[in-house]
Amino acid sequence: MKKPILFLSILFLSITTFGQLNMSLVGQKSYNQDLSDVWGYVDETGIEYALVGVYNGLSVVSLEDPSNPEEVFFGPGPNSIWRDIKTWGDYAYVSNESGGGVYIVDLSPLPEEPITSTTNFTGDTYPFQTIHNLYIDESGKLYIFGSDNGNGGAIICDLTQDPMIPVELGRYNTYYFHDGMARGDTLWGCALYQGLLTPIDVSDPSNPTLMGSVETPSQFTHNAWVSDDGTHVFTTDEVTGGFIGAYNVVDPSNMYEVDRIKTSKGNNVIPHNVHVFNDYLVTSYYRDGIVVHDSKYPDRLFEVANFDTSPLSGDGFNGSWGAYPFLPSGLILASDIEEGLFVLEIEYQRAAYISGSVKDISTNSPIFNAEVRVLETDLETQTNFAGGFELGTLLNGTFDVLVSANGYSPDTIRNVELINGEITALNVELDDFYVGLADQQEMITIKVFPNPFTDLITIEIPQETESQLSMTITNKLGQVIFKGIVNSESFSPRLDHKLQPGSYLISIYDGPQIIAKEIVIKK
Numbered sequence: 001m002k003k004p005i006l007f008l009s010i011l012f013l014s015i016t017t018f019g020q021l022n023m024s025l026v027g028q029k030s031y032n033q034d035l036s037d038v039w040g041y042v043d044e045t046g047i048e049y050a051l052v053g054v055y056n057g058l059s060v061v062s063l064e065d066p067s068n069p070e071e072v073f074f075g076p077g078p079n080s081i082w083r084d085i086k087t088w089g090d091y092a093y094v095s096n097e098s099g100g101g102v103y104i105v106d107l108s109p110l111p112e113e114p115i116t117s118t119t120n121f122t123g124d125t126y127p128f129q130t131i132h133n134l135y136i137d138e139s140g141k142l143y144i145f146g147s148d149n150g151n152g153g154a155i156i157c158d159l160t161q162d163p164m165i166p167v168e169l170g171r172y173n174t175y176y177f178h179d180g181m182a183r184g185d186t187l188w189g190c191a192l193y194q195g196l197l198t199p200i201d202v203s204d205p206s207n208p209t210l211m212g213s214v215e216t217p218s219q220f221t222h223n224a225w226v227s228d229d230g231t232h233v234f235t236t237d238e239v240t241g242g243f244i245g246a247y248n249v250v251d252p253s254n255m256y257e258v259d260r261i262k263t264s265k266g267n268n269v270i271p272h273n274v275h276v277f278n279d280y281l282v283t284s285y286y287r288d289g290i291v292v293h294d295s296k297y298p299d300r301l302f303e304v305a306n307f308d309t310s311p312l313s314g315d316g317f318n319g320s321w322g323a324y325p326f327l328p329s330g331l332i333l334a335s336d337i338e339e340g341l342f343v344l345e346i347e348y349q350r351a352a353y354i355s356g357s358v359k360d361i362s363t364n365s366p367i368f369n370a371e372v373r374v375l376e377t378d379l380e381t382q383t384n385f386a387g388g389f390e391l392g393t394l395l396n397g398t399f400d401v402l403v404s405a406n407g408y409s410p411d412t413i414r415n416v417e418l419i420n421g422e423i424t425a426l427n428v429e430l431d432d433f434y435v436g437l438a439d440q441q442e443m444i445t446i447k448v449f450p451n452p453f454t455d456l457i458t459i460e461i462p463q464e465t466e467s468q469l470s471m472t473i474t475n476k477l478g479q480v481i482f483k484g485i486v487n488s489e490s491f492s493p494r495l496d497h498k499l500q501p502g503s504y505l506i507s508i509y510d511g512p513q514i515i516a517k518e519i520v521i522k523k
Helices: 002-015
Strands: 023-029 035-042 048-054 057-062 070-076 083-088 091-096 102-106 115-119 133-136 141-145 154-158 167-172 179-183 186-191 196-201 221-226 232-237 244-248 256-261 273-277 280-284 290-294 302-307 320-324 332-336 340-346 352-360 371-374 380-382 388-393 397-404 411-418 423-430 447-449 458-460 469-474 480-486 502-509 513-521
Touching: 023 302, 035 332, 035 340, 048 083, 048 320, 048 332, 048 340, 057 102, 083 133, 091 133, 133 179, 141 179, 141 186, 154 186, 179 221, 186 221, 196 221, 221 273, 232 273, 273 320, 280 320, 280 332, 290 340, 302 340, 352 371, 352 411, 371 388, 380 388, 397 423, 411 423
Parallel strands: 035 083, 035 320, 352 423
Antiparallel strands: 023 340, 035 048, 048 057, 057 070, 083 091, 091 102, 102 115, 133 141, 141 154, 154 167, 179 186, 186 196, 221 232, 232 244, 244 256, 273 280, 280 290, 290 302, 320 332, 332 340, 352 388, 371 380, 371 397, 397 411, 447 458, 469 480, 469 502, 502 513
């Protein structure tokens, strides 16, 4: 026994150093085979269980002592690296892609040995053996995805008559569905190979009807989950450097993306499955472990917690396969393919946001690339072409914010309050300032008008100068789109009429740069 105990101790020490934010390890169980999905169950006495997909079957693990997870039942099955689990009442339903149909387990005898059954729907016109995934809605409809019949769409079954013998109600077979989630009369299907999130009207299961579709960011739609209020859906694209996407689905015929986010930017990590719990997104994120985002405002997702279950990093289909955040205790279950079952404790925390704009006080035109910095923190960002900006943080309290832009006097806004779970509005107007020639006794200033402009802009230098001045106009990428000499008090550069609307920077030089000012081309 000494050797296994020593091994587990070393594993625990190494895992807890991988990285964590607002999450901590409560318990862990190792396996000698790879894991797939994980789900949860609670018995009549309140004992919580982890239902773990193992390469060769289903492992039922008691969490009566969460720090010491203990397997109380193992149901063998065909060897498969894909095994997904869902529950309906006291019954667990298990899928795999190696055969045997749906494996059903009656969990009600726990902690005694459960009762098992297997169904292949043998009596149906189109029997199946393999299934990629399944979902069960609140009314007891079982949705089977990615089976070996037709296109592998959704097979809809009723569990209310006899949970051990599902009864088929209908099929949607236009697309192959890799995964899906249903609520009410809507099935949210993940058409993996078309890269589409597809809402299906299943009010009549015998005649499912497509209501619309929307492309996901990387067009490889792996899974989807509906927000608590039903107004948004969140998806994952299971590709290198893939995104979690957020969509407004109030009108299923006119859905649109409102935000997208990835963790460990630049490290090419692959997201797997996203779930929604109390307006948080809990995502199994392969080599980055479990990642949690605040989704209270779906158009501004922000990472608020994480726990890295894997010693690996970057690209690759290793690490955290599944996450289950729905246990009454609040514990999160995570299945790591190589490292085993994790029982995690989380402190859910809302993000605080500053959102606003920076504009020219004289012209009311937006200022592009202004710097917004929260003093005494590392929070900073730049404005976009519309002059807008947004900052998210886990900090809360009162801070001073410095706003600065090339060609403008900086402004410090005092006592800006950051409140977790709220958006603080901050709209700033900056005054122009003009920098003069060092060898001139008086300050040289310029005026540009109109600004914003459509076709022609005039640059005016009121004071006389003793030498010609060089001028450049650059676009947002720093590329020079005009270069010339200013040799009069009023000058109108001939700009390409095909220039795109937006912000540009005019710079006037006499050796060193002496004047810089933003100009805006409008439609």
